[in-house]
Amino acid sequence: MLPSTERLLLGPGPSLIAPRVMRALGAPMLSHLDPDFVVIMDDLRARLERICRAPEGSFAFAMSGTGTSGMEVAVSNLVQPGTRVLSIVSGYFGDRLAQMSVRYGGEVEKVAVDWGRAVDPDAVRTMLGKTRAEVVTVVHAETSTGVLNPLEAIATVAREHDALVLVDAVTSLGGHPLDADGWGLDAVYSCSQKCLGSPSGLSPVLFGPLALERLVPCRGFYFDLELLEDYWLKRKYHHTMSASLIYALSEALTIVEEEGLEARWARHERHHRAFAAGLEAMGLSLLPPEGERLWTLNAIRVPEGIDDAAVRKHLLTKHNMEIGAGLGPLAGKIFRVGLMGASSTPELVTACLTALEDALAAQGFRAPAGAGAAAATAALA
């Protein structure tokens, strides 16, 4: 049984996929060590290095699995029993990184940040001074709260203390500026299904030269970076990589490079700002303050007395549109609207505002008719 309609994917991911990328999935099957396939793998590694702005001597590849698999590769190769880790926890995914570091035996201290706010780099500096952590974990774009953490400043502070910077760029890579070389990021992982515009199932991963020098023995087999390097670089069998997913990600990265990274970041910013202007005109507000907001994921406060599940159901059934719910302590309190990759278009910005107006009206929240779409259109002009 297959779906019969194209859902408008405006949740926290997956996002919409360009027809070119869907077609790439159907390219002829190759085995994971076919000479033609390894050429595609090499090309993909080079593209990932460019998109992450990787320093010389990095190793970039795509891990089989979703974003969480990239998280596990990064943690399991840099954290071993006794490793001192400082985890910045400003939401659900920062907490997942901290939990994973504990599972791998790390002595984890946290910088806890109110959900909906970005971390203050000075708080990181203070904690680093106290804990002498060897690894700092940080979520660049915290999808659970819609907050952008000041990654460059955090990396600078970590470098002052000679700590490695382990970065979750699942909701930022391809949508927000990220410069592994310029900012001094040591390990970065992302996902295929958000700003990069491919199906889920692969996790781009980058290890910089310092991280490669400081690898710890990995307890896992599937996540062992040395074995993964042997596969990607020396063509030694490790696991049967999905060729179709690699084709799709390659095509998606080709689109990213055709658009140009800066242009793509600017597109995400422009559409976020138009969407935010529309929300304001409707009497709605975003959870994070101006200056700490993601362009890729909008965390909208659910108006007082409105049942968020009923609104999301209305959008799905009447408008064929998916948006996300709040996670953890924000369940029922926010909607999460993703404008990422192929889902970040002017048409979808206005369509979402119009549909939201209708869905909220059905629950008794009356925004001025057409005000959201009009404000967004004006902002886009």
Ligand SMILES: Cc1ncc(COP(=O)(O)O)c(C=O)c1O
């Ligand atoms: C910031 C962040 N990190 C990690 C993950 C986990 O990724 P996945 O669900 O692809 O495993 C997500 C998923 O949305 C995320 O938003």
